[in-house]
Amino acid sequence: MTAAFQDFYPDEFSHCYGCGSQNPQGHHLKSYWDGEETIARFTPDAKYSGGVPEHVYGGMVASLLDCHGTASAAAFTYRALNREMGDGGDPVRFVTASLKVDFLKPTPMGVELVVRGKLRSIDGRKVWVDLSLTGNDGICAKGEMLAIRLRT
């Protein structure tokens, strides 16, 4: 099985509720390459409902876009540097500076959601990522992220 981007995060930085392998109660989101784009798949538990049980709450939508976005920023940077994750060099790590989420329609509960990331641009330590979250009937949310590479 292919390792996810998050599988290469150092253990001491892997406690995130959204995507950290060391957080036993978290979502453990896993992000991968899909050609030139990145992809993650996730089916929220029913407890993460929005105002009505049939929809996913907004915080979950933002969380999925956020964790997938920073993982994608790292992946795009590794590729731009002609590096591979886990190559023994300094790990490339990103934090979110800004995330804008446009909620286009309610996100359905009980189906697998697909999160996609696309590189817009890299400018030094700044990486802009365009994101989307798709349910079983089209795009539910779009995201724009500015991620900042941490100094190592």
Add this chain to the structure above:
Amino acid sequence: MTAAFQDFYPDEFSHCYGCGSQNPQGHHLKSYWDGEETIARFTPDAKYSGGVPEHVYGGMVASLLDCHGTASAAAFTYRALNREMGDGGDPVRFVTASLKVDFLKPTPMGVELVVRGKLRSIDGRKVWVDLSLTGNDGICAKGEMLAIRLRT
């Protein structure tokens, strides 16, 4: 004890993981008036950590701003209409159309976070709300929300 904005949400719309009174496993965020602004206070459980255990994960920050923002949009609208929540008229309900979160610095774990909302403008069914999230050492995140009033 003063009722929170969320206490007036109809039960059938109160399942949100972030703020719904009918969600037994959720955060139960409670928003109130504070003069002309709105305020909510919340101390995240340690499991909601970011990459490192000392910080809160980004999805939680977005969730707090999102739930407080839509509750605030409703409150600002009631006040603009010279109405009170629970006045027996049609409930005023909002959904998020767009939320932008600027993460200014890491949000500390283990302290009470204060979320504030300020009305920017109301234009028909559209309400813009400026948001902030403060830890024990200043503002950690700022938010801008466009909320849309649901037709009833």
